[in-house]
Amino acid sequence: MTATASETLALEVRDLEVNFVSGETVTYVLEGVSLDVRQGEAVGIVGESGSGKSVFARTILGIRPRGSVVDIHGSIRVAGADQLAATDAEIRSRAGDLASMIYQDPMSSLNPTVRVWRQIVEAITNRRRVRRDDARAQAVELLRSVGVPDPEARAMAYPGEFSGGMLQRVGIAAAIASHPDLLLADEPTTALDVTVQRRVLDLLDDVRAASGMGLVLVTHDLGLLADRTDRTVVMYAGRIMETGPTGIVASTPAHPYTRGLLAAIPRLSGPIQRELPAIGGSLPPLSAPRAGCPFAARCPVVQERCFTERPPAVTVADGHTAHCWAVADDQEASR
Amino acid sequence: MTESTIAAEDIPVLEVTDLEVRFGSGGATVYAVNGVSLSMRAGETLALVGESGSGKSTIAKAVVGLVEPAAGEVLLRGRTQAAQRVHRDKATRADIQMVFQNPVGSLNPFMTVEQNIAEPLRNRGVGKAERGARVRELLDMVGLDADTVGARRPGQISGGQAQRVSIARALATEPAVLIADEAVSALDVSVQATVLNVLRRIVDQQNVAMLFISHDLAVVRNVSDTVAVLHLGQLCEIGPTEAVLSAPAHHYTAALRAAVPEPGVPLGDPGMTDADPPSPRIKPTGCSFRDRCLAATALCAAERPALTMVGPDRGVACHHPLERAARAADPVPSTLGAPA
Known part of the structure; x- marks a missing residue:
């Protein structure tokens, strides 16, 4: 790292x-x-x-x-x-x-009354003066790159005219329009x-590559x-x-x-589990700073100090870190 | 529910025959359910x-009587039920109960947990003293302590607790059929496990028939006995859950299974085309999956495949079902016998 x-x-x-x-x-x-x-x-x-x-x-x-x-x-x-x-x-x-962001619900993150091409190039046209035809051509190219079929026609459509998966592709096109350094999804x-x-995640892989x-x-x-x-x-x-x-x-x-x-x-492979191992208890209240480890009250290997002392970052292997007192003890013992 | 004569056990608790549901009319008609038949026995979980x-x-709504089918019937213990809930008698309404996706939204926010559960009992004329005892019993059934959560309101308990309260309320009328419509979908995995365990225990101990609706195949595998796979209102495949999921006979079941991501397991071949599902506004002809199917032929467009039995309790509606041999070659890699 x-x-x-x-x-x-x-x-x-x-x-x-x-x-x-x-x-x-x-x-x-x-x-x-x-x-x-x-x-x-x-x-x-x-x-x-x-x-x-x-x-x-x-x-x-x-x-x-x-x-x-x-x-x-x-x-x-x-x-x-x-x-x-x-x-x-x-x-x-x-x-x-x-940086730009792709949201959970493309239907509510896009304006339903504006044609999608305008929303895709919004990040560009908001800052620079771009000729309308050029902007639209860019939007069409972006739609093509995210795998929307018939991009020339689809660019003119409104969000409501797309299926959920296709609309998320529009959201991705809008997010990558101005070539951000960081994409948050x-x-x-x-x-x-x-x-x-699966297809949307494949697309994100391709876009990143x-x-x-x-x-x-x-x-x-x-x-x-x-x-x-x-x-x-x-x-x-x-x-x-x-x-x-x-x-x-x-x-x-x-x-x-x-x-x-x-x-x-729950798993699709391996033995069927009639009784799934649940994690008992619930999240600590966020209304106070958490003393020690926030998972302490639900933890099966909890120690006394977990409630009071914040666990250190323990390196388990190269690039693999856990914040846990029990893991710290294990590392100490194996040393 | 406790009368366990052999004859009574033979009659399915719930049957749905050739169900068709449409919404709208004329050019704007949505063909939501197109000829689906299902049957459930006491103590059995059927997943859709x-x-x-x-x-x-939509099938669940038709069973409860919230939508009126265009064709087909809903039968409870062999008796045909009125299409609309309002035309059904009180006992029938009590016999079919539902648990919804959003637990907090399906409880009355102004009532305490105890009052929420007691309400259906009060509606049935159960006396106050008896109500209190029964509420305790119901909370115990879903693993909640009446002294801890009984006096709280839905907004003051966690999502998982709220879902267990709505299950307790659904059980208050001692239903024969419990419908869980995406009942664990809104919950975190650590909480989901608790609620699934509660549902399983109730089916076993209370001998209810559960109709479990979910988009999550992994959840379905661990909770149901039988699974029915639906595509655009048509039944693709039905059978014992493990048999269907480990060796699908329908191409859609195989594709659906291949798309489920599991921690640490790379995804297999998608097993379907990139086509979107066809619009439900077009009157269905042939097999509804054919545009997305890699094995589709002209026959699939011309003729709707009938549900054919391919094994014990196992039906598939496909002109070119996956062979048993192909089915056995499971996409999940085996770790046994792998060369070192």
Whole structure:
């Protein structure tokens, strides 16, 4: 994960803390998250609801929730540019240039009353004066590149005239229009059928290979990351629990939370499980900073210090890290 | 439910015969369900799987009596039921209960957990003292403690707990048929496992017949006895779950199975074309899957394949079903005997 000095990382996040302040109440959403994504690298962020994975993606892009004050600490650099120091106007003016996002529901992220070609090239036409015909030609090319059949005709259609899978292709075309260094995809296939999901993920692979941008794929589905990302980051209650090569995390997870998560997933192969191993308990309240490890109360190998001391990042193997006291003990014992 | 004479066991609890459901009329007609027959016994879980638009939820609505079929019948213990719920008698309505996808949205937010579960009991004229005891029993059945969650409101409990409360409420009337429509789809995997375990236990212990609707084949494999695969309102394949999923006879079942990503398992051959499913607005002819099928021939366009039995309790509607030998060559790689 160490970048050479000359290489600019597509994404560099250091000790990111995000708190939502709404009147008297504070929600501690992210508690010190660090992540590097190299150019051309694909990283999967997996987590359940409340893990902070979507807020993480949105904060990178500069999207803040309405109605609450957001208290952010740490640093975020996209292609070397400081995202947190930027003003809202700067963020808006370079929207889509450095980083762009593909959303879960293409139907609600696109304007239903505007022809799709205009929305695809919006990131370009918002900043520069582009002749209408040129802009439309660009949109048609983008539609062709994401595999929409008959792109000349489809460019003139409205979002409602597309199927879900085709519309997500339109969303991808819009996201890559201005050649961003970083593409964030927040549950891009959750609203789609499995047969369509596969084709959309194939397209994301192709787009990344062709452009060399970094990809962050945010999902609740660990299965989806196999073959799709180089690395997997497992998040829980605003913290990173485990990071490692995707195949390794799925086959030999180190963190008890990742292990529990993998065991709870029903499988299509192997023995049928009449009684699935559930993880008992529930997410700790986000209304207070989590002392120690946030998974402690649900953890099968919990120790006393897990409730009070924040677990260190333990290197299990090259590029494979787990934040866990039990893992730290194991490493100590095997040394 | 406890009367277990042999004769009663022989009659399916629920039957659906040649069901057809259409929405709209004229040129705007959507052909949602096109001739589907199903049968369920007590203590059995039948899963309906398929993509969006396959008609699985519409079948559930027809069973409950929320949509009126264009043709076909719904039978409860051998007796034909009125198409509309309002025309069914109270006992029948109590006998078919449903659990929905969004647990918090399907409970009354102003009532406590206990009140939510007690409501169907009160409607049936169960006395106050008895209601309290029964609510406790129902909460216990779904693994919740009445003292901890009973006095809370749906907004104050987790999604998984709320879904267990809605299951408890559905069980309050001691139904013969429980319909779970994507009941675990909105839940996190760690919570989903708990709810699936609860549903399984209820089917076993309460001897209800469960109609389990899901888009998730892996969930279906671990929860159901029988699976029915639907494509655009047509039944493609039906049979014992493990037999169907381990060796599909219909090309659509095989394609659906191949598309499911599993942690650490690379995806196999997609086994289908890139075509989108045809519009449900076009009156179906032939096999609805033919445009997406790699084995389709002229026959598939000309003639709708009839459901043919290919094994014990196993039916497939395909002119060119996958052979048993081809089916045995499962796409999942075996780790046994792999060269070192």
